[in-house]
Amino acid sequence: MLPVFMLVLVLAELTPEPRYLEDDSAEERVVGGQVARPNSWPWQISLQFKSGSNFYHTCGGSLIRRGWVMTAAHCVDRSRTWRVVLGDHNINTQEGREQYMSVSRVHIHPNWNSNNVAGGWDIALLRLSSDASINSYVQLAALPPTGQILPHNNPCYISGWGHTQTGGQLSAQLKQASLPIVDYKTCTSYGWWGSTVKNSMVCAGGGRDSGCHSEVRLVNGKWVVHGVTSFVSSSGCNANKKPTVFTRVSSYISWMNSVSITR
Incomplete structure (x- = not known):
C-alpha cells in the first residue's frame, strides 16, 4: 500500500486507502449484527x-x-x-x-x-x-434537521444486505447491527482516518461490527436516517480505528x- 503523501510531511502517516461499499464488487456488508425482523426497516x-x-x-x-x-x-x-x-x-x-x-x-x-x-x-x-x-x-424514512451532528458514542444502527464478514458468506436476508458514533475529533485524529474524513461525513463503528447501507438513530421514538455508507478501509471493513465512513445526511438537506x- 502506497503512503498518502502530503506537501508537509511532518506527522504524515500510512493510511489504508478508502474503499467503496457495494455488492457487485463483493464489498457491501453488515459485519456482525443479526438478521433483522422482516420489514422492521x-x-x-x-x-x-x-x-x-x-x-x-x-x-x-x-x-x-x-x-x-x-x-x-x-x-x-x-x-x-x-x-x-x-x-x-x-x-x-x-x-x-x-x-x-x-x-x-x-x-x-x-x-x-x-x-x-x-x-x-x-x-x-x-x-x-x-x-x-x-x-x-x-x-x-425520516431525515435529520440541517447540520445536526451526533455526539461521540451515540448509539445507531446500520441495515442492509451483503457479506457478513470480510471474505465471508453472503446474507440474502436483511441484516442490522448496532454501531456507536465516532465523533469528528476522534475520527480525524492521528492513527484513525486523519484528514481523509471531512466534516460532511460521519464515522461509526471500528470494532467488531461494521457497515453497510444506512445509519439510523432513534429520536423521540422515531428512527432518523443520519448516514449513507460511503467507504471503509482497504485493510478490512471492520479494521481497528478505521470505522465505517458515512455521508452525513444533515449536510445535504x-x-x-x-x-x-x-x-
Missing part, C-alpha cells in the same frame, strides 16, 4: 442493476419521499438500467410484499468525483417511475430539497 430499499435478463442487488438506499430514494453517488455513477425494490427482506425470494420500481432519473450531487474516494459529496437521489404505496411494509422539487 420499512424505508430500506434494494438498488438493483440489470445484466442480461436479470436484476442484481448492488447497494442499499432509503425511501425519503413516495417517489424518491436516497443512496450513495458511487452506487449509481455508471450508466446502467436500475430498479428499486421496496418492502423486501430476502432478496433471493419473492415474499409478496415487494414493490418493484424502475428509476426514471438519477440525480448525483454535482460535486461528486468518482476518482476521489474520500472527496465527499457521495450522495444521490433516484426519481422513481411511479410513487410507492405506503403500507405496513413500505414507509418513508438543502441540496435534496432543491432536487426533489424538480419533477
